[in-house]
Amino acid sequence: MKPVGSVVLMLTLLAMAAHAQSSSSTTSxxxxxxxxxxxxxGFPRWVKDLRRAEIVAFGSFPFTMFFATFAVDxxxxxNNSWDTRYAPWPFKSAGAVEMTKKEQITTIAVAAVGSIIxxxxxxxxxxxxxxxxxxxxxxxxxxxxxxxRKPWPAEEPGVEALNEPGEPGTAGASEVGSP
Numbered sequence: 001m002k003p004v005g006s007v008v009l010m011l012t013l014l015a016m017a018a019h020a021q022s023s024s025s026t027t028s029x030x031x032x033x034x035x036x037x038x039x040x041x042g043f044p045r046w047v048k049d050l051r052r053a054e055i056v057a058f059g060s061f062p063f064t065m066f067f068a069t070f071a072v073d074x075x076x077x078x079n080n081s082w083d084t085r086y087a088p089w090p091f092k093s094a095g096a097v098e099m100t101k102k103e104q105i106t107t108i109a110v111a112a113v114g115s116i117i118x119x120x121x122x123x124x125x126x127x128x129x130x131x132x133x134x135x136x137x138x139x140x141x142x143x144x145x146x147x148x149r150k151p152w153p154a155e156e157p158g159v160e161a162l163n164e165p166g167e168p169g170t171a172g173a174s175e176v177g178s179p
Contacts, residue, residue: 049123049126049127052122052123052126053119053120053122053123054119056115056118056119056122057115057116057118057119058115060114060115060118060119061111061112061115064110064111064112064114064115064118065107065108065111067111067114068107068108068110068111068114069089069107069111070088070089071110072099072103072106072107072110073086073087073088073089073092073099074088076097076099076103085097
């Protein structure tokens with residue numbers, strides 16, 4: 001790229017960043033109008049399950065890619081009569097033979113399939129636990145109370161809980177014998 005084109009590109013990117021910054025600072029003054037929490041109660045179960053599967057699949061892909069690369073490298077090493085030029089990653093030497101395009105595509109495909117299998121296994125485990133919990137609740141005898149444990153309400157830092165006036169042990173309680 002020519003130097004003039006580089007300068008123009010840099011100035012354009014800088015102007016776009018400055019505009020984005022100024023527009024975000026004007027909307028931050030209306031913090032009371034926009035909720036910062038994302039509510040997922042309106043989505044159907046299958047959408048939540050699909051989103052979880054997507055997160056698990058993409059989250060596991062780097063790990064499956066690492067293991068798939070090691071597996072394909074090991075296969076190449078064994079297939080080429082244990083030639084040290086084809087050794088897998090931790091044992092590669094300076095003159096190692098690189099993977100062909102077909103082997104790279106195979107590695108990515110194996111990693112993607114591994115990620116999908118992990119995601120599917122997670123879906124099956126979560127579905128099993130969900131059905132087991134529903135079955136346990138449905139098998140309770142009639143009249144059994146269902147107890148839902150909730151955590152204590154969160155207190156804001158630096159704010160003490162205020163007691164009702166007149167409760168013993170509080171500043172609002174009247175002491176016996178005080179004028």
